[in-house]
Amino acid sequence: MQTLEVKKDIHWVGVLNATLRAFDVVFEARFGTTYNSYLIQADKPTLIDCVHEKFAGEFLDKLRSLINIKDIQYIVVNHTEMDHSGALGYVLKENPNAQILSTKTAALFLKNMLHMDFKGKTVEDGECISLGNKQLKFIHAPYWHWPDTMFTYLEEDRILFPCDGFATHFCDERLFDDRVDDFTPDFRHYYEHVMGPYRKKILDAIEKIKGLNIQLIAPSHGPILRTDIWKYINAYKDWSTPRKDPNKRLIVVFYASMYGNTKKMAEAVAKGASIMNTEVKLFDAASVSPEFMRCEIESADGVLFGSSTINGDALRPVWDIIDIMFSVNIKGKKCATFGTYGWSGEATRLMEDRLKGLKLNVVQPPFKVIFSPTEEDLKKCAIFGYDFAKSL
Numbered sequence: 001m002q003t004l005e006v007k008k009d010i011h012w013v014g015v016l017n018a019t020l021r022a023f024d025v026v027f028e029a030r031f032g033t034t035y036n037s038y039l040i041q042a043d044k045p046t047l048i049d050c051v052h053e054k055f056a057g058e059f060l061d062k063l064r065s066l067i068n069i070k071d072i073q074y075i076v077v078n079h080t081e082m083d084h085s086g087a088l089g090y091v092l093k094e095n096p097n098a099q100i101l102s103t104k105t106a107a108l109f110l111k112n113m114l115h116m117d118f119k120g121k122t123v124e125d126g127e128c129i130s131l132g133n134k135q136l137k138f139i140h141a142p143y144w145h146w147p148d149t150m151f152t153y154l155e156e157d158r159i160l161f162p163c164d165g166f167a168t169h170f171c172d173e174r175l176f177d178d179r180v181d182d183f184t185p186d187f188r189h190y191y192e193h194v195m196g197p198y199r200k201k202i203l204d205a206i207e208k209i210k211g212l213n214i215q216l217i218a219p220s221h222g223p224i225l226r227t228d229i230w231k232y233i234n235a236y237k238d239w240s241t242p243r244k245d246p247n248k249r250l251i252v253v254f255y256a257s258m259y260g261n262t263k264k265m266a267e268a269v270a271k272g273a274s275i276m277n278t279e280v281k282l283f284d285a286a287s288v289s290p291e292f293m294r295c296e297i298e299s300a301d302g303v304l305f306g307s308s309t310i311n312g313d314a315l316r317p318v319w320d321i322i323d324i325m326f327s328v329n330i331k332g333k334k335c336a337t338f339g340t341y342g343w344s345g346e347a348t349r350l351m352e353d354r355l356k357g358l359k360l361n362v363v364q365p366p367f368k369v370i371f372s373p374t375e376e377d378l379k380k381c382a383i384f385g386y387d388f389a390k391s392l
């Protein structure tokens with residue numbers, strides 16, 4: 001695929017990586033990805049972000065098909081992660097006079113990535129730079145998803161370049177959102193994995209761009225968004241907004257139950273935790289998608305985990321929930337564990353150990369019941385829940 005005109009004098013000069021299946025090793029990319037870069041052919045030609053180093057040759061050829069690389073005056077680095085900055089050194093070798101525009105943090109990161117001299121200018125939040133016949137405005141957006149990140153807004157064409165923001169790992173060479181296949185689940189998947197840990201920061205930056213007249217969002221991965229722009233922005237806003245009653249403490253209870261006994265415990269624990277100032281949400285871990293639980297966990301003041309013990313371990317669905325917590329802001333969040341067992345009952349302790357490792361605050365000892373809970377056991381479960389609620 002060659003270059004693609006996004007608007008007059010603005011070209012996509014990115015590359016396709018259709019065969020990628022795991023991004024950064026851990027994030028599934030079931031339809032591959034694209035590394036999007038954009039060339040603005042203004043009076044002062046400007047490049048917005050670059051691509052992965054692996055595709056540097058193809059990238060330079062695309063640029064050469066549109067411009068003499070030496071004529072590029074500015075290179076905007078919205079974010080320095082190597083899938084965007086990997087090819088930057090190759091552009092600078094051909095044009096050492098191009099000036100890099102970035103945040104201060106990005107400039108520092110680049111220094112340690114490029115190991116070469118470069119002409120840089122750091123831009124402040126809200127600062128504008130004239131390209132002659134067009135103007136760029138920079139909006140700092142730290143932790144979208146690195147601390148270095150900013151958005152660039154091209155005022156005349158009303159295009160927002162948010163780098164990883166509003167991006168999708170989705171490779172379809174038709175590129176525009178109204179031409180490609182349905183990428184809705186992948187857009188959400190990307191948000192949850194990449195942006196999910198920084199929900200508060202997402203809301204902060206959305207507040208900054210809400211006054212902009214955006215007609216097109218040109219992210220650095222996947223489809224270019226030009227249909228109902230605010231649908232995408234509002235989706236980010238919705239997914240980032242805490243799901244809780246602001247006047248109550250939220251407790252989320254996850255359980256996995258082989259024969260319904262841990263489920264009975266979970267229901268009794270949830271009932272006991274439902275005191276005047278708490279809201280309790282109970283989830284069967286086997287029936288929910290872990291990645292959609294991030295916002296619930298992050299919104300919660302306390303999290304309880306219940307699991308039966310099988311072969312000396314907790315059940316897989318509970319581990320799947322716990323496994324996504326490394327990418328959620330959970331440090332210091334209160335938690336405790338419970339569950340039924342037949343003869344050994346390691347599940348509660350193993351869950352507790354992992355939660356401690358994730359820096360959660362275990363506020364009370366595990367509560368275990370052998371085989372099926374009696375009425376007396378269920379009363380104790382309710383007290384366990386009540387004590388937990390009181391600790392918040």
Ligand code: FEO
Pocket residue numbers: 079081082083084145146164220221
């Ligand atoms: Fe697409 Fe954070 O890099």
